[in-house]
Amino acid sequence: MRIASAAVLAPVAIYLVYRGGWAFTGLVMLAAVLMTYEWARLVRGSHLNADYIIHAVTAIVSIGLAGADKPLLGLLAALAGVMLALVVVILRGQGRRWPMIGFPYILLPCIAIVWLRSGGEWGMLTLYWLLAVVWATDIMAFVAGRTIGGPKLAPRFSPAKTWSGLLGGMAGAAVAGAATSLILDLDVAVLLALISGGIAVIAQIGDIAESALKRYAHVKDSSHLIPGHGGVLDRVDGLIFAAVAAALAALIGVLTEQGQGIGLGVFVV
Template identity: 80%
Template structure:
């Protein structure tokens, strides 16, 4: 239901897309705070939310390094507040990199013009294909559990089905864009599927810790924002890392190479 709107905003890019990611970052920050703090929203949540707005805005303005710096400063300030208040638990601060890094990565990728747009379309296609095929094959074939302690419903057959679906999506993207090596992009897409599944399991573990079924109820019938993007946020960081390697390897050609530089 939300997919058409996301696809359209990826196409638009610019301020509209940045505003979408900024909103998503704030909503995910709210859900994270509820999961790790219960009903009590501490000062670090406010700092986290403000940092998210600033960091994503800087990334959207073409200043990714300043965005990372803002995220680091916000993290340091929030950690200082937690230590000063002697609140004991430090691990909730993981929410800063968990939420801000993928949001910065996604906005940075989209800033790469047409190739940045296609890189995000590829990423969405791979993550969605992974989720769909993992669900279908897991339900149909079943078998040994993948991570029973954190996500009892996931199976190894589902993981393999997700990898297969992502590989097909990657090969199709390569053919549609007229790239040279569908097989190579299929392999990269399969690896991305594994990363996305790790993200899914990580969020499941968080929900088990909080003893809740969904991360929130912001999306009627679909749970929270974190529930919808759990795999995407891990895959986005990995994609941005590969894109950065591509840029360094082909200096001067710009982010337009994206994931497809390989």
């Protein structure tokens, strides 16, 4: 079931990254709404409440603005959603505010991914590179952790993760980065391998963060939306952290005028 689900979902994601535009933005919107449902389930124990509705509507609006080439307005819309949800929490007299973290946790990566894809061909290649790095990280971390084992990486939050798994994931990501450079004939294999290794660390942090959230909620999976895989958050926990890191790097390149446009081109100037 796990392999069958991946065989269906992965080609769809790869194709929509290629298409870009509103087809890809729609995919990200759908993913954001589903992740919002899972977040509400984890931190509240239910999803049919005002918080979920505000969060879901904010996700659609903010990602839609980013897809319309207005990422700054998208960020402002996300901030407005946070403020509105916080007001609702205060008016209810609820003491716990930390569930508001769900807004940046979900919306920032989604806006970042849509913004990266808006960079034309380089944006498309950036997302393909990012997917390859994250997938390589997950696969090699699993293989190394299972075959080598050893000291635990973060036993309090994710008992199954090991230092050998982290190093294996970094190695897999580095190979994916170097391969990307060779395939695109960029002649920066070493640089992109180092960057990809760093992205692997960030992706693993995202994985551990989601594991900590599930331990808080006393559940094994964020949901059962994807047969054999659990929930959407379970599948993209590393990607959402990695996407923000890649977008920040691209933004720095744009602001310092060291890159042509946005995306992978920033890394290879």
